[in-house]
Amino acid sequence: MKIRFKKKTLYVKLMLGIIWTGLGVFLILEDDASKWFDYGYLVLGIAYLGIYSFDLTYQYLTIENGTIRKNGLHGFGKKIKLNDINWIKKYAGEYTLISATKQLKINTEILDEKSLQDLNSVLEKLNLPSDKTPFQPSNLV
Template identity: 45%
Template sequence: MKIKFKKKRLYIHLVLGLIWIGLAILRIWEEGNAGWMDYGFLLVGTLYLGHFLYDSYHQYIVIKNEIVRKNMLYGFETKMVLDEITSVQNTSGYYILKTKTKTKSLKIDLALVEVESLIRLKSFLENLKLQQDHGNC
């Protein structure tokens, strides 16, 4: 199951990337040659476009094969095995999943989650919590 980013977040990265690349092209076209700032604009625009593509493909949270994985650009991802989750806290716009060892936690920002995915996530976490409650009794 994929928990998707809000489309607004994705499109903001797309628009910012296109604006930065557009500024670089405009500056190069007006001046006739590329300076270091123009290359900087191209780099920033390319990074924003890359961020858009990465987030569009991988999305925010993936729950698959008994593993919860939070995808983040530049290789920073957090993985957690479902069986190791002991508590789910809902605090001020975040879900915080904690493990038995309490050294590992996964923080899910609800403001980044698409509405339909948020409903599925809440349902999934409620069922997970119910299963744990029954298992501990």
Template identity: 45%
Template sequence: MLRYFYKKKNQYLTIENGVIQKNNIYSSNTKIQINAITEIEKIGLDYRLKAEDINLRFDPNLIDEESLKKLIHFLGQLDLPSEKTSSANLIMNQ
């Protein structure tokens, strides 16, 4: 429960200097280089950004609506083949 409220209060995804970072309350922060993203995948209600050596999973329901729109637009601008984003098309079409 504490983790949910932490994520709800603190935007847990940030994009800076070519890196997407997920801030976690209990463990070290997870970072992924934007240019290393090879796939966007839907896993249940969450989404996963995949790179060769790291996966960053996030819950779009914990992101402020306006920030989520910006994130969707940003992810839509990535130069990924359509088959690498097909399972994530729902987030792109919100």
């Protein structure tokens, strides 16, 4: 199961990539004496387009085979086994999944609404004590 970004988050990365790439191409073609930072704009734009492409393909999180993994550039492939999670903290639009040896932070503000519901349903199914999870009936608002 993929937990997806909001479309707005992806569009912002795409637009930044297009703007920086366009500015770099314009500055390189416009001036006969191109400067090194003119190429920097082009490199920055291509990097943003690469990040957009990566995020569009792999999305924010992947939940499969009993693990939850933060994909690539956002967490360098950081993952945690669902069975190892012994505490879920919710604070300021962020979940922190804590096991005995690892922590995984999830920014819920950049998640698609349907994907956030899917993530919540997966996390609700974990057998955690009511004081260690925000998903127990007494903790839901």
